[in-house]
Amino acid sequence: MNVKVLIVGNGPGGVELAKQLSEDHEVTIVEKETVPYYTKPMLSHYVAGDVKEENLFPYSLDWYRKKGIELLLGTTAKKIDTKKKTLETDRGTLEYDILVLATGAGPRKLQIPGSEKMLTLRTIDDAKKLKEAIEKERELVIIGGGFIGLELAGNLSKKGFKVRVVEKTTSLMGLDGDLTERIKKELEKYGVEFYLGRDVERIENDVLVTDKEEIPSKVILCSIGIVPETTLAEESGLAVNRGVLVDRTFKTSESNVYAIGDCAEHNGIICGTAKAAMAHAKVLANNLRGIPDEYDFQFRSSYFKFGDFPIAVLGTLTKDGNWLDSETKAFYRDGKIVGVVVFEDMKKARDWEERLRSSR
Structure with a gap:
């Protein structure tokens, strides 16, 4: 048919x-x-x-x-x-x-005075505009601490570009305090500067004005979801x-x-x-095709690389977490591991993903 x-x-x-x-x-x-x-x-x-x-x-x-x-x-x-x-x-x-x-x-856009100066990154045309602007100025301010912003921050700073990340919350990627701190430290090794817990108020004269300071910003990427x-x-x-x-x-x-x-x-x-x-x-x-199948929306499986720093976020992250070793933080529900975040070792991450999926 x-x-x-x-x-x-x-x-x-x-x-x-x-x-x-x-x-x-x-x-x-x-x-x-x-x-x-x-x-x-x-x-x-x-x-x-x-x-x-x-x-x-x-x-x-x-x-x-x-x-x-x-x-x-x-x-x-x-x-x-x-x-x-x-x-x-x-x-x-x-x-x-x-x-x-x-x-x-x-892209979600920030509604502030001067927002027309912000660039976004969703399409190839966006990427071409952003690439041209960054290569001219050799610097970038990223509004948003999600995975796209952090990936770009790592890749650019590794190449010697000046990168600043501005985030409204005190968290990166919605992760908890010590995971955020670990990512932050890794990216700071490349020279990325972080401004967490900042409300962006406006952009004027190549300056991003937050509720705490003014940040020089000739090129601004809005990456807030x-x-x-x-x-x-x-x-x-x-x-x-x-x-x-x-x-x-x-x-x-x-x-x-x-x-x-x-x-x-x-x-x-x-x-x-x-x-x-x-x-x-x-x-x-x-x-x-007539083969019954369902997608598990609750199970997260995300692998990222920020510069040379890989990270995997797997399963369901709860408020109850503790470190199993220096690379792995586990999250629990009713005493059972339901999610993990793994740094560096992506083979270990894939093993964890298999274990978590099979135990659901």
């Missing part, structure tokens, strides 16, 4: 799903950007000069053709008609049997909160419509990583 699968979004989730289904189904991807898939987790490495632009693009247009995937670039999805099973775009109307929203997310792209879902009558609401099989509130990746929300959780989006795609592909 020839099933028409229409995917909105050509990011990690959308492309992985297309790869999984293209042998058995008629797959079309609708993408508003004008370039084929690029590896978003590598953008910070490109900005730091560690990766060439051409190496961001693993798949040529010819690859899509050979896979039997129709790729409609520069095409904006406008509205879903769930009764007629059609998607209206700015270049015509498309029919579907299965529609998958993989629309991703945009994501806003799931839900406009299409909302305007088409799907149930939406911060993201498009889904169950553990990625069904939305409308039949034959699914959502995966950064735009999907389950029980208040938005996964927010390329790795998670690809895992979503594999679970959904199984379900569409």
Whole structure:
């Protein structure tokens, strides 16, 4: 049976799903950007000069053709008609049997005077602007202590750029005090300066003004999280909160419509990583093939590298934690280890991930 699968979004989730289904189904991807898939987790490495632009693009247009995937670039999805099973775009109307929203997310922006001077890092165009500005000024102020900001801070400072990180809370990546301190110390070895517990008030005359001091800042990156792209879902009558609401099989509130990746929300959780989006795609592909599968939204599996310092955050982090050794902090619920953070030794991290998953 020839099933028409229409995917909105050509990011990690959308492309992985297309790869999984293209042998058995008629797959079309609708993408508003004008370039084929690029590896978003590598953008910070490109900005730091560690990766060439051409190496961001693993798949040529010819690859899509050979896979039997129709790729409609520069095409904006406008509205879903769930009764007629059609998607209206700015270049015509498309029919579907299965529609998958993989629309991703945009950058969360800080609403302060002078905010127009801030740059963001979500797309290749963002990365090009940021790279050009940093190479000219040789410095960067990053607002936000999440993984994208810290990855960039590590990569740039290692290369001799002056990097300052400004964070509203006293935590990095939402981790506890001693994990934050450990990451901070590692990045300070490269020369990164941290301003934690600061409220950013405004930007004026190449200066970032916080509630505690003024920080010189010719180039500013705002990296304070994501806003799931839900406009299409909302305007088409799907149930939406911060993201498009889904169950553990990625069904939305409308039949034959699914959502995966950064735009999907389950029980208040938005996964927010390329790795998670690809895992979503594999679970959904199984379900569409008739193999029952569910995604465990509660289980975190994130691997990062800040400069030369790797870290893995695995499972569920609770308030009850203690160090097992100098590299591993375990977190407990009812006396049982339910999460770990591992520094340096990623083989140990993968072993822990296996143990944690099998004990759930």
